[in-house]
Amino acid sequence: MYLVLLGPPGAGKGTQAKRLAEQLELPHISTGDILRQNVKEDTDLGRQAKGIMEKGLLVSDDLMAKMLDERFNNPDIKNGFILDGYPRTLLQAYSLDEILKSKGLAVDLVVYLNTSDQVIIKRLTGRLVCSKCGANFHVTNMPPKIKGVCDGCQGSLYQRSDDNEVTVRKRLEVYKQQVASLIEYYKKAQKLQSLNADLGAEIVLNQIIELSAKVR
Template sequence: MRIILLGPPGAGKGTQAKTLAEEIRLPHISTGDLLRKNVSLNTDLGKQAQDYMNKGALVPDELVNQMMIDRISQDDAQAGFILDGYPRNLAQAEILDKALVARGKQIDLVIYLDTSEAVVIQRLSGRLVCKKCGANFHSTNMPPKKTGICDNCGGALYQRSDDTEATIRKRLQVYRNECSPLIKYYQEKGKLQRLVADGEARKVLVDIVGLVRKHHDSLKV
């Protein structure tokens, strides 16, 4: 299965995608991880991306698209994958579909993690991020075992400067404007399933797995 998780900042896409990947044994592919890997490996795409990142600019769609196409072409992604953070806009979705169709494949399921503004603000305002591996923790919902230290790699945790209520509200508005055509695109293709994601992470995962299994059973093998 080829699955996309969509949702606003703070919806828990990364956490859910990672856990779902372990549950159904498919690779979890995130834009952030791809960028970090290409930069750390000093690939041609990574070098180009680093130039933009050093300037504080967004990495262009062209580079992100190519990284993603390269990644989904690898052997471990042939049986399926779970995308997190991609596509972010309609143009990326169309490029992804074109690349998959060229390989005789398609996106099977798009799950939109519908999360209220109040919950997003609560989650993001307490978010802690590892400087080394990018893992996310939360000061109250999911605290690290040792204060200020990442459970995964031992890196230092920090709070992003843009995780303030005012900035979060602005980011949510930007996300809605950008994601609205994307949601409509997958809705019209009959791929989109909405899931309320305000609850505890484990409960949301159970609901996601239920959706995936139900959809998998309906696919023609």
């Protein structure tokens, strides 16, 4: 089962991906994690990415595709994966298809976590992120056991500077412009399923598991 999770920032992609990976016994692949790992391990691709990020620029689609291509060589994906954070644009979707095709693989299911702006704003403006492992918490919905401390690794929690209402609204507008053609692409390929992610995380998780069972 090669599953892609799409959705706006704050839709719960990362949370769902981690739980799905456990339930379906598949690796959770996050482009953010891949990028950080390459930089940390000082790989050739990681050094290129670090140089770009230090200039305040975004890592190119081409470089990100190379990192994904390398990650997909790992035998742990032979039975599938849960991909979160990619693709974000139509060009990235084309790139993903080409990478998988070169390995005799293909995306089986794309789940779009459809979330209202109001819910996203509430989630993101209260989000807390672990500076060490990247785990997410929320000041009201999912507070840590100890204030300011990650439950898992005991790293310190912080609030991202762009998690404010004005910036979140701008990010949502940009996302909506980017995702429209992406949704249409996967609709035409008959791989897209849209879920109401305003519902509880447990309900959404069970719905995704049901969908994946029909495809497998």
